[in-house]
């Protein structure tokens with residue numbers, strides 16, 4: 001089987017898995033992979049990802065001009081092109097609407113808390129790209145803000161995007177985001193999330209090379225986090241909610257209307273972060289603050 005034939009078959013398989021896992025419904029989602037140095041192999045628009053065949057795929061150049069295929073390329077092609085333009089290391093892009101991760105995207109809650117070692121090692125923090133009308137040039141602009149320093153992100157009121165060094169690598173990151181969202185939802189329903197320390201986050205970063213992960217995922221220093229690194233311009237590093245000098249935990253307060261505050265050894269009780277939380281919360285090291 002030629003390399004192109006294998007990639008066509010791999011896109012079919014990734015689409016089948018996305019649909020089977022209900023990451024997409026109907027004709028949602030799109031998948032692309034580099035074909036050599038100057039072409040892309042991409043899913044066509046208006047097909048269900050669960051029932052594709054290898055001959056359906058489109059070949060485009062890196063400016064989005066269709067070179068081959070009976071169908072038109074994905075309506076989200078501009079978003080894919082922006083990723084490939086900014087990230088020469090990326091070989092594949094996957095976009096889907098996994099329901100729990102998309103729920104976080106709809107609620108405006110980034111998956112940026114340091115709670116799972118595997119997520120921190122493979123993806124780091126998962127921000128939310130600002131809402132943009134699908135299929136417009138606004139969407140690549142929103143994605144472009146984060147793509148330099150992130151391999152996965154939520155798309156506000158839309159879905160999620162992942163990239164990787166190969167097709168299945170990009171797809172597995174989509175699985176990781178949805179799995180992480182599911183665990184985060186359960187932890188928040190239970191009322192507590194114990195955070196890993198910033199020191200542990202940096203230790204996990206150092207392990208990325210051990211696992212052969214080369215994609216950039218720099219962690220913002222604490223002072224940048226405090227100033228909200230994603231406030232303007234492109235995000236050059238990842239904002240991770242991880243306290244210095246020991247763990248802490250987010251816990252929902254019993255009292256309604258309390259201020260959103262976090263406890264850390266360095267600063268004691270202080271506002272959790274610049275961005276407002278969907279519910280008012282506070283954190284504490286002891287169970288007394290639940």
Ligand SMILES: [Zn+2]
Nearest residue numbers: 029096158159
């Ligand atoms: Zn979409």
